[in-house]
Amino acid sequence: MFLKSIRFKITILYMAILALTLTSFSLILYHNVNVSLNSNMDTLLKSKAGGIAQAIDTYWQAANLEAMDGADASEILRKRRNANFSRIAQRWVKEESTDPKLLDIMVQVFDTDGKAIASSKNIAGLGEIPRGEFIPVLQGKQRFDTMADFRIYTAPVFENEKVAYIVQVASPLGSIKIALNNLKVGLFLLFPITVLTTGVMGAFLAKVTLHPVDNMIETIHQIRAENMMIKLKIPNTKDEIQKLAETFNDMLGRLESAFNTQRRLFADLSHELKTPLTILKGEFEVILKKTRSNVEYQETLKSALEETDRIISLAENLLILAKFDSKEISQKSEKLDITVLLKGITNNVRGLAELKEIMLSFSGLEGLWIYGDPNQLKILFLNIIENAFKYTPEKGRIEVSAVKRNASANISIKDTGPGIPEDEIGHIFDRFYRVDKSRSSSGFGLGLSIAKAVAESHGGGISVQSHPGEGTTFIVSLPLVRP
Ligand SMILES: Nc1ncnc2c1ncn2[C@@H]1O[C@H](COP(=O)(O)OP(=O)(O)O)[C@@H](O)[C@H]1O
Ligand SMILES: [Mg+2]
Incomplete structure (x- = not known):
């Protein structure tokens, strides 16, 4: 060593x-x-x-x-x-x-x-x-x-x-x-003395200079996932070693926040899992208290099935996100007209719009070609459109449109729902984040996280404009195929 x-x-x-x-x-x-x-x-x-x-x-x-x-x-x-x-x-x-x-x-x-x-x-x-x-x-x-x-x-x-x-x-x-002989002897004596002195001084200097590195190594040894707040002492040397310590602390900061996010996710996930399971357990307990009619059993089983569906959908959503995280998801990239795809999705939800008495409109010229995975893109737009339906009250309006903006296709989904408070907008794409947990019982706060992951994996992005009380507009931008 x-x-x-x-x-x-x-x-x-x-x-x-x-x-x-x-x-x-x-x-x-x-x-x-x-x-x-x-x-x-x-x-x-x-x-x-x-x-x-x-x-x-x-x-x-x-x-x-x-x-x-x-x-x-x-x-x-x-x-x-x-x-x-x-x-x-x-x-x-x-x-x-x-x-x-x-x-x-x-x-x-x-x-x-x-x-x-x-x-x-x-x-x-x-x-x-x-x-x-x-x-x-x-x-x-x-x-x-x-x-x-x-x-x-x-x-x-x-x-x-x-x-x-x-x-x-x-x-x-x-x-x-x-x-000449004297000179020779002098030089011969000078040689080992000077070289040795320099060696000793060099070793000392190197020790002094590298001392902070030893300290850093010692501190780094103590860092574990549980005590990420430990930070390196920054030596005031204004040199590469100080820079190294600062960079390392920066990295620790990023890791700490990533770990915290993971921890929060874990807690949120446990919570989300617990709710439907508790409901299931309660329903079973109630029905088992005495002998029930067939109709009652059927009702309970139907409700139990709904809760089970919720758990399955949670598991599915998490699986999709995990795959995006590990970059495992394979994209079946094909050239497709995004206007045509959106028209299809909008038509599929027309029944829902009629049911909720919501005016659903679509506008957009065909020929907005992009490269993408149609299944993933469907999930992306369905998640946003689903939200619009979920949060827009009856007799509201939902407008879907696709336009060309520079080298991108901009797809906007505009609703007349309650809007999102300004201080919450920054969080809605976080996993399990929901503005008002009591607003709707369905949903886990994962839909927008998935939408964002899909948009980004296609080289695009999502932005939101919202005025509380007036409505919300989500704009998805995807890069167009270069002509
Ligand atoms: N169109 C919308 N109008 C108002 N709030 C919205 C809208 N879309 C999303 N949100 C808010 O963003 C949160 C996150 O959305 P999402 O990730 O789809 O989760 P979920 O729909 O499961 O609640 C929602 O809980 C909701 O509070
Ligand atoms: Mg949603």
């Missing part, structure tokens, strides 16, 4: 990134320091070599000061293959190469044959550049070499554009090696 925790992953990621950065940084640093130390050394050697050549020349000129008077100075001063010059160079090296200004720099002077004519005392250990590689110098090229812990600079000194002799200076690389 710990190895998979975000805290662990973040920490490892931190450390890996830092290790990578440090490694590349160290490599670049080491490389740059190495290059710059060596190039400093080369510059130093070059300038020393130049200085030495100049000093030897000065020596040479001073030694020949008298000779320069009169005679052909240039011929006498020729250094190339001149034994006198070799001696002077030797003397200079002997006398001056211990000068503290030269530090631990070694000096050698070669003649144009590549033979050493003068060497400082401290050249022990300094290897010799192989003969073959020496030739380019004799021809006028300078060169740098690294041999056996020494950096060596070999450069020709010119006289009349010809090589007169060669100066070679060398310096031990020890100091550079020590400096």
Whole structure:
């Protein structure tokens, strides 16, 4: 679990990134320091070599000061293959190469044959550049070499554009090696210390940041259907974790209200079931008190049958709703003319209208094509029309009409019943909701819930307009088939 925790992953990621950065940084640093130390050394050697050549020349000129008077100075001063010059160079090296200004720099002077004519005392250990590689110098090229812990600079000194002799200076690389070594050790020590410190700090930071998540997990563990009011403590971090907690609480709120609805439904259902069963029981008890006539038995059984029908219809309605809820209901979708369907339904209830002395009218042009399940749509409109009959008093009016509105068919069912109070309109589509339970004994308050479910499953909807005392209009809108 710990190895998979975000805290662990973040920490490892931190450390890996830092290790990578440090490694590349160290490599670049080491490389740059190495290059710059060596190039400093080369510059130093070059300038020393130049200085030495100049000093030897000065020596040479001073030694020949008298000779320069009169005679052909240039011929006498020729250094190339001149034994006198070799001696002077030797003397200079002997006398001056211990000068503290030269530090631990070694000096050698070669003649144009590549033979050493003068060497400082401290050249022990300094290897010799192989003969073959020496030739380019004799021809006028300078060169740098690294041999056996020494950096060596070999450069020709010119006289009349010809090589007169060669100066070679060398310096031990020890100091550079020590400096680089120190750098290496420093970087090696820095690496684990920094990576570890970052790891510890990263782990701590992740722990602090994710602490609210641990709290949330603990609270969530305690949430059950019975105690949905438990809410997460919202951390005031203004970050994703706060957002997560808020979102979770929102979801809990929605779940809580859904659970409450279910609970209310359950209670309502028990109540609705109990009423007809109690009536049945009462009727049976009464009739069983003494011996009755056949007619009386028949009356009671007829009434019992009615109550049983009520229970069956309740069960049927609930079943339809349950199927809509679980999206189990399969729609036999077919292209149908809604005006034709409505005309049929209206004709079927004409008898009822005559019985209640209600004026029933229908208007609408044929050709309002929609896709839908005719059986479900029949249930939808019957439920609404049934209500209109149920709640409209005798000599009232019911008008059914179908019109085209934009891309929809709008079917309105208008009655002259008592209307629905404004504050109840929002509830009439709720399951088991009935405005006035005593208004009518029949019905469970499920008809409109079913109507709404059908309309919505057909991509449409239902709206209501009602003025208490004047009447109610239900408007069902269903999407038309696109031409
Ligand atoms: N045409 C109407 N006129 C007045 N009230 C209505 C009308 N249609 C529905 N209602 C109100 O809406 C409630 C819910 O309707 P419904 O779901 O069909 O349940 P039921 O008809 O079983 O009572 C009804 O109880 C009634 O109070
Ligand atoms: Mg109804």
